[in-house]
Amino acid sequence: MIRTILLLVSLFALGGCDWMPGKPNPDSKWREASETSDFAILYRQNCLGCHGIGQVVSGSIAMDNPTYLSVVPREVLLNVISNGVPSTAMPGFSAAVGGTLTGEQIEILTNGILAKKPAAQPSPLPPYAADPGDPARGATVFAASCASCHGNTGDGGEKAGSVINPAYLDLVSNQYLRTVVIAGRPDLGCPDFTARTPGKPLSNEEVADVTAWLISNRRNEFGKPHAPAQPPLP
Amino acid sequence: MNKLIHAARGVFLWVDDRLHLTKLYESTAGHHVPQSSGSWFYVFGSATLLCFMIQIATGILLAMVYVPSAAEAYTTLEYLTFHQYLGWFLRGVHYWGSNFMVGIMLLHMTQVFLFGAYKYPREITWITGVVLMVLTLGLAFTGQVMRFDEDAYWGLGIGVAIMGRVPLLGEQLVNMMLGGPIIASDTLSRFFALHVFVLPGGILALVSIHLRMVLTKGINEYPQPGMLVRRESYDKEYAAIIKKEGVPFFPKAISKDLVAAAVVIIGILACATFFGPKGPLGPPNPLQIDTLPRPDFYFLWIFAIAALMPDWMESVALLGGPVIIGIILFALPFFNGTGEKSWRRRPIAVLTVILTYVSLGLLTYLGHTSPWSPDMNAWRSAHTPKKFLEGRSPLELQGSLVIQSMQCRNCHAIDGIGGQRGPDLADVGARLTKDQLVRQVIQGGGNMPAYGKNLTPDQVDAVVAYMVSLRTPGVAAARDSSQPGRPPME
Amino acid sequence: MNEEPAKPCACSAAPKKTSRRDFLLATGFGLNAIAGAMIGIPLVGYLFSSFFKPNKLEKISLGQVDAFPEGKTRFASYKNPMHREWDGQTADIPCWVRRIQGNDFQVFAINCTHLGCPVRWFEESKLFMCPCHGGAFYEDGGHAAGPPPRGLYTYEVKVENGELFIMGGVIPNLSNQNV
Numbered sequence: 001m002i003r004t005i006l007l008l009v010s011l012f013a014l015g016g017c018d019w020m021p022g023k024p025n026p027d028s029k030w031r032e033a034s035e036t037s038d039f040a041i042l043y044r045q046n047c048l049g050c051h052g053i054g055q056v057v058s059g060s061i062a063m064d065n066p067t068y069l070s071v072v073p074r075e076v077l078l079n080v081i082s083n084g085v086p087s088t089a090m091p092g093f094s095a096a097v098g099g100t101l102t103g104e105q106i107e108i109l110t111n112g113i114l115a116k117k118p119a120a121q122p123s124p125l126p127p128y129a130a131d132p133g134d135p136a137r138g139a140t141v142f143a144a145s146c147a148s149c150h151g152n153t154g155d156g157g158e159k160a161g162s163v164i165n166p167a168y169l170d171l172v173s174n175q176y177l178r179t180v181v182i183a184g185r186p187d188l189g190c191p192d193f194t195a196r197t198p199g200k201p202l203s204n205e206e207v208a209d210v211t212a213w214l215i216s217n218r219r220n221e222f223g224k225p226h227a228p229a230q231p232p233l234p
Numbered sequence: 235m236n237k238l239i240h241a242a243r244g245v246f247l248w249v250d251d252r253l254h255l256t257k258l259y260e261s262t263a264g265h266h267v268p269q270s271s272g273s274w275f276y277v278f279g280s281a282t283l284l285c286f287m288i289q290i291a292t293g294i295l296l297a298m299v300y301v302p303s304a305a306e307a308y309t310t311l312e313y314l315t316f317h318q319y320l321g322w323f324l325r326g327v328h329y330w331g332s333n334f335m336v337g338i339m340l341l342h343m344t345q346v347f348l349f350g351a352y353k354y355p356r357e358i359t360w361i362t363g364v365v366l367m368v369l370t371l372g373l374a375f376t377g378q379v380m381r382f383d384e385d386a387y388w389g390l391g392i393g394v395a396i397m398g399r400v401p402l403l404g405e406q407l408v409n410m411m412l413g414g415p416i417i418a419s420d421t422l423s424r425f426f427a428l429h430v431f432v433l434p435g436g437i438l439a440l441v442s443i444h445l446r447m448v449l450t451k452g453i454n455e456y457p458q459p460g461m462l463v464r465r466e467s468y469d470k471e472y473a474a475i476i477k478k479e480g481v482p483f484f485p486k487a488i489s490k491d492l493v494a495a496a497v498v499i500i501g502i503l504a505c506a507t508f509f510g511p512k513g514p515l516g517p518p519n520p521l522q523i524d525t526l527p528r529p530d531f532y533f534l535w536i537f538a539i540a541a542l543m544p545d546w547m548e549s550v551a552l553l554g555g556p557v558i559i560g561i562i563l564f565a566l567p568f569f570n571g572t573g574e575k576s577w578r579r580r581p582i583a584v585l586t587v588i589l590t591y592v593s594l595g596l597l598t599y600l601g602h603t604s605p606w607s608p609d610m611n612a613w614r615s616a617h618t619p620k621k622f623l624e625g626r627s628p629l630e631l632q633g634s635l636v637i638q639s640m641q642c643r644n645c646h647a648i649d650g651i652g653g654q655r656g657p658d659l660a661d662v663g664a665r666l667t668k669d670q671l672v673r674q675v676i677q678g679g680g681n682m683p684a685y686g687k688n689l690t691p692d693q694v695d696a697v698v699a700y701m702v703s704l705r706t707p708g709v710a711a712a713r714d715s716s717q718p719g720r721p722p723m724e
Numbered sequence: 725m726n727e728e729p730a731k732p733c734a735c736s737a738a739p740k741k742t743s744r745r746d747f748l749l750a751t752g753f754g755l756n757a758i759a760g761a762m763i764g765i766p767l768v769g770y771l772f773s774s775f776f777k778p779n780k781l782e783k784i785s786l787g788q789v790d791a792f793p794e795g796k797t798r799f800a801s802y803k804n805p806m807h808r809e810w811d812g813q814t815a816d817i818p819c820w821v822r823r824i825q826g827n828d829f830q831v832f833a834i835n836c837t838h839l840g841c842p843v844r845w846f847e848e849s850k851l852f853m854c855p856c857h858g859g860a861f862y863e864d865g866g867h868a869a870g871p872p873p874r875g876l877y878t879y880e881v882k883v884e885n886g887e888l889f890i891m892g893g894v895i896p897n898l899s900n901q902n903v
Contacts, residue, residue, distance in 0.1 A: 022326055022510030026316050030383075030516045033524055049614045049638040057620040059634035089635035091848055098798060098847050100524075161627015167695035168629040171636070188624060188631075221691070305812025387814065391840035391895070392856075398897025405899045409774035415894040416804050419811045519813040521801050523834065523842035526855050540839055541857040545871045549898075606858045606870075610844060641849040645858070655858045683860045683868035688850045 034102045039112030042105055046093060057187045060089070061179065067192040068183035069117040071128040078110045088173055122194045126182055126204045129175060133205055138213025141206045145196040154217065160190065164217040178211040259484075265449055266480035270456030272487035275349065277494035278342035284495050285335035286437060288502060289373075292328040293430065300380070302426035304419035304518070307382035311514045326506030332374055334502050336532045339370055344587055350575030351454035353463045357567035359447040362440045364563045369437050371532070376429035378530045382422055383514035388527035390417050399549040417520075452476065453483075457575035464572060526607070534601030535594050541606045605654035608644040616643045616652040622660070626703055633700025636693045640685065648704070656682060663705035667712045671698045779900065781880075781891040786831070789886050792823040797845050797863065800831075805893045817892070819879065820845055820852070822863065829888060832865050833877035833896045840897065843876065852876060877901060 036042055043053060043063070052058040061068055081101075084092030093099035094106060101109075142154060151157035154164040162168070169177075181202070184192035194201040202210070219225060250256050299318055301310045314321035343363065346352055352360035375393075379386045390412070397407045413420030455475050481487055512530070516522055529537050543551055577584055609616070618634055626634070637643060637659075645655035666674065675694055678684035689697070702711050782805040792798050800821045807815035820843075822830040832852070834842045841856035851868060852861040859870035866875045877896035882889040894900055 020323075020507040022505075022507050023322050024315050024510050029312065029316065030514065032522075045611060045615050047614065048617045049612070049643065050635055052617065056617045057623050058617050059623065059631045059638065089632070089639035091639060098796065098845075156627060161629065163628050165627070165629045167692040167699075168627075168632055170690075170692040171629075171632045171696055188626075303810045303812070304814045305810045308812075388841055388856075391835060391842075394895055394897050395835070395838065395840035398899045400899065404897065405779065406775045408895070408897055408900065409777075409779070410772065412895070414774070414806060415779045415900075416806070416817065417895060418804060418806070418814050419808055517813060519816070520834070520842075521813075521816050521818050523799075523818060523844055525842065527841050537856075541871065543871070545873055548871065548873070607855055608853050608858050608860075610853065610855055613846075613848075639848045641846045641851065641853070644846075644853060678869065681858075681869045683849075683851055683862065685849065687862075 033100065034105070036105065037108055039108055042101075042109055043112065046101065047109070050089065052187055061183060061185065062187050063113045064116045065183050065186065065192075066116075066118040067122060067194070068179065069114065070121040070125060071179075071182055073128055074110060074114060076128060077113060078106060081106050081109055085173055085176075088171065088176065122192075122201065124201070124204065126193065126202075126207045128182075129178070130204070130208050132174065132178075132212035132215055133208030135209070135213040135216035137205075138209035138211070138216075141202070141210040142213055145202060145206075146210070149190070154214075163214060166217075166219040166223075169214065169218045174211065174215055177214045178207065181207050181211055181214075262449065263484035263488075264482040266476050267453045267483045267487050268455040268475050269479040269481050269487070271453045272481070272490060273456055274490055274494075275345050275456075276453070277491050278338050278345055280491045281494050281498045282335060282339045282342050283441065284498055285331050285338060285502070286434075286441075288331045288499070289328060289335060290434065292324050292331060293434075295324050296328055297430060302380075302422055304382070304422050307380075307422060308514060308517045311381065311383070315511060315514065322511055323506055325511035326509070327502055328377075329511045330502045330505040330509070332377055333505075333531060334498060336370060336374055338498065339367060343367065344591075346454075348577040348580075348583060348587060349454055349457050350463070350577075350580070350583075352567045352570075353573070353575060354465050354468055354567075354571045355451050356447065356454065357571065359444060359451065360567045361564060362444045362447070364560075366437060366440050366444065368560075369433050369440065373429060373433045373437070374530065374532050376425045376433065378533075379422065379425040380429055381513055382518050384516040384518060384522060384525045385513070385527055385529070387417060387518040387520065388525060389529055390421060392527070392529070396552050399553055454575075457577075459574070459576040459578045461575065462573055463575060524610070526610075528604070529601075531598070535597035536601075537604070538597040538601035541604065542600070603654075607653075608655050609653035610644060612643040612647075612652040613638050613641040616647070619649050619651070621707075622648055622704060626700065629696050630700040630703050633696035633698070636689070636697045637700065640689065640693070640697075642697075645682075659701060659704050661705050661709070663702045663711050664709045665712055666701075667714045668698055668702055669714060670712070671701050779894045782893045783882070783889050784892050786819075786821060786888045786890060789823070789827065789829075789883060789888050792821050792829075792888070794823050794825050797822040797847070799845070802890070802892065818842070819890070819892075820876075821888070827883040829881045829883065830865060831879040831881050831888075831890050833879065835877065835896055836872055837867075837874050837877060837896075837898070838870070838872040840895075873898065874901075 036045075047053075047063065048056060048058065050058050050060045052062040053064050063069075080090060082092055082094040082099075082103075083097055084090045091097075091099065093101040095102065142150075143152065146154070146163070147157070149157050149159040150161070150163050154162065156162040180190075182193050184190045184195070186192065193207060196202060216225065296314065299310055299314050299321065301307060311325075314325055316322070346360065346363065375389075378389055393411060394408050394417070397411055398404045400407055409415060411421075411424075412418070413424045452472055455472065461471075516525060528534070539555075540548065540552065574580055616638075623631065623634060637646075642659075643652040645653040647654060647658045647660075649660040650658065662671070672694060674680075674682065675689065675697060676684060676686040678686075685694075705711065784802045784805055786800050786802055792800075798821050799818065801816050801818045804811065804815050804817050818834045820832040820834065822832070824830065832843075836843050836854040836856065836859050838854065838857055838859045841854050843852040843854045843859070843861065845852050850863040852865075854860070854870065854872070857871050859872040860868040861872070861876050862868045864875075865878055879890035879892055882891075
C-alpha cells in the first residue's frame, strides 16, 4: 500500500501529470467570433431573441415554421439576414451595414434554416411575394377566414388582438403582412393559409386580397388612410 | 571507530569555526520563542513566504519561455499553455500560487491584527508588513498584465483611467505608467521589469527587515486576556516569558509551520492540477472590442466599488481611499500601540475584521456577477418565455420585437433572461401605469437612457402596450392613484 | 551588528593625523556624492523622461470620407502614430466615426470616460454601451446613463480633399481630454 502511494507520488513529482484534468484543452483556445461556424450556436447568438425555433417561441415568425420555409426563396432569406428590413425591427447582420456576421456565417444561417424545410409542401402554394389584390374582396375573405379570432372588424376578438391597430400596421412591412397571412403563427395558435377554414386553403387571390385589405387599414396620426412608402421587395 | 568519530568531530568543529554555523543557528533558526507561539495561528507568515518562494521558482521557469513583447507575449502564452511540456502546469502553479499568496497574506495580517502583534515594540514589523502587502498586490496586478490578453489590455486601460483622475500630475503619471501616451510595447516591458525585478526585489529586502524584527524584538507571545502591554514594562515581561518558557524555534516550535507548508504546497499543486491556469483569453487586440474586461479575483472588489459608487465621489474614493487606508494602517501601531492584545477583550478590532471581510466578500461576489454590466448580446440572443408572448395582440408582439431590436434586453431581463442592469420586465405592467411607462421610455432616468429621439410614436405605442401586458396572470395592471376612476389601459 | 565597543584609538591624541583621516573620509563621501549624482540624475531622468516631454498629437488619416455612410456610425481604426515594430496588435487603435452629413464628422475615442473600457455602438437604439460598469452614451457622444463623468472623448476632425483626418496619438483620460 505504502509502496503504491510512494510510487504514485513520485510519478506525480516527476512530471507525469501532463495528463491531469487541469490541462487546458486546445479546443478551449480563444477563437475569433467570426470563426464560429456552427449553425446552432450562430442561431442562438443572433436570431433567437426575435425568431423562435423548436421549443422556443419569440415575437416574430419562427424560423422552423414549415409553411414559411416552403414559400420563402433562398435569396430573400439571405438578403434579409444580410441587410435587414428597413423601418422594421429586423436589423442587417452583414459587416457592410454595420453588423457582426461574415458572409460565410450568413450563408450558414440561411442554409441551416432552409435545412428544416419540410419534404411535403402544401398545395396550391402561394408565391412568397405578389402585388396586393383588391381590399374590398379582402374584407370578405377576412370575415370568412380570420374574423372568428380577430373580430368582425379586425380590431380584436376573444382569441386574438387587433390586426388593424395603426401602430401595428406601421411597424410591419407589406411583405410581413402577406407572410403572416400565408404562414400564420402556429406557435402562438394562429393557423397558416391551409388551415384557417378547414379543408379549404386560401387561394392565391384570397391571400393577395386579404393582404391588400390589411394594408388599406393603415392610418396616419390624424386617422386618415395612408400607405407609408414601403421599400421595394427584394 | 572512536577515531572516526573523533575525526568527524574535528572536521565539524573546523567548519563551524570558519563559518560560525552554530552562532548563525543560535541567532536565527534557533532563537528562543515563547512556547505559546507554536500555535496553528502562527503559521500564516511562513506560509506566505513559502508562496513567494514558489512564485520565484515558477516565475523563473516561466520567464525562460515567455517573451515580454507586445507582439509576441500572447503567442508565447499560448505556446506555454498548449504546447510546452508541463507549461500549463507551471502557469497553473504560478497563477494559483499568487491566489494563495494574497489569501494567506490576508490571513496573516488578520491574525497579527487580532492578536495585537502590531503593538509595542513591533511597530516596524507591522509597517514593513503593510508595505509588503502593497508590494504583493502590486505583483498581483502586474502579474495580471503579464498574462497579456484582452483582460490585460483593458485592465491597463482601467489603470489609465484611474491614473488620469489624479489632479495636476495625471497626464505625467499615465505616461509614466504606460511608457508613452498609448498602451503599447513599452507598457508591457515596464510591467515586466516591475513584476520580475523591482517588486520581488523590494519584497526580498522588506522580508529581511520583517524577519530581522522578529529576531530582535521577538515573536508575539500568545496573548492572554488581561495582560496589558505597557511601554515601561513590556520588554522585561517578554524577557521573563522567554526565560521561563522559551524554546528554540527550530526544532521545538517549527512543526506546525512545517505541516502548514506542506498543506499549502499540496493545495497549490492540487488547484493547478485540477483547475489549471487561467486563460489566456482573447488576444490583446484593441480592435477586438467584443470583450468583457474583468480584473483577477483579488481586484474584483475594486471593480465593484467603481460600479456602485455615486459618480460625484468616485475620483475622491478611487484616489483618496488607498491614501486613507494606507494612513490608517501605518498609524495603527502608534495610536493603538499599547494595552490589551487579546481579541477576546477587543470588540472593536473583531468588528473591524468582520466588517472588512464581509464587505470584501460581498463586493467580490458582486464584482464576480457584475449585475451592472449590460449583456451586450442579449438583444439578439435572449429569448422571451412563451407565457409572455401567448395571447398577446399583434401590436404587443411587435412591442416585444421593439424591446429586442432596441437593445432593451441588454439591460432588462424578462423572467431572469437577459441583462441584469435594469429592473426585470416580467412584472413591469403591475408596477408602472401606461403613462409612467411612456414617460420612462421617452425620458429615461434612474440610470436609463432617454429613448425619445430614437423611437417613433408607433414603436413607443407598441412597446408600452407590450409592457402593460407583462405581469402575472390575474394581477391587475398598475393604476394611476391620482385618477382612481380611470381604467388602466386607457 | 558591530556591537564591539570602539577600541580606544592610540592615534586620537595626534591632531595632525586625525585631520588627514577626516579629510580622506570627507573626500570619500564627497566623491561618492558626486559620482552618485552623476549616475543618479541620468537614471531618474530616463525614468521620468515623460514628465518633461509634452504629448504631441499627430494628424492621422482614417481613409476616404466616402467609406463612411451619411447618418451612420461606423467602427474604424488607425495605427498608433508612435508605434514600433514590436507593438504587434496593440499598434491598432479603434475609434467610432459618425458621419452626420457631408463633411460633418464626429470621431469618438473607444474608451469609456468612466474607466476606459471599450464602448460598443448599437445602431438600432443609437447608443454606445460600455461592458464594464454599464455606462451609456447617445449618438452624439453625450452621457446617457451610468457612472461615466462626462460624454465620450472626441478627436479633432479635419476633412481635406475627401479624406478624413483626426488628431490623435494619446490614450484619452480625464487629465487628457482633448484627444
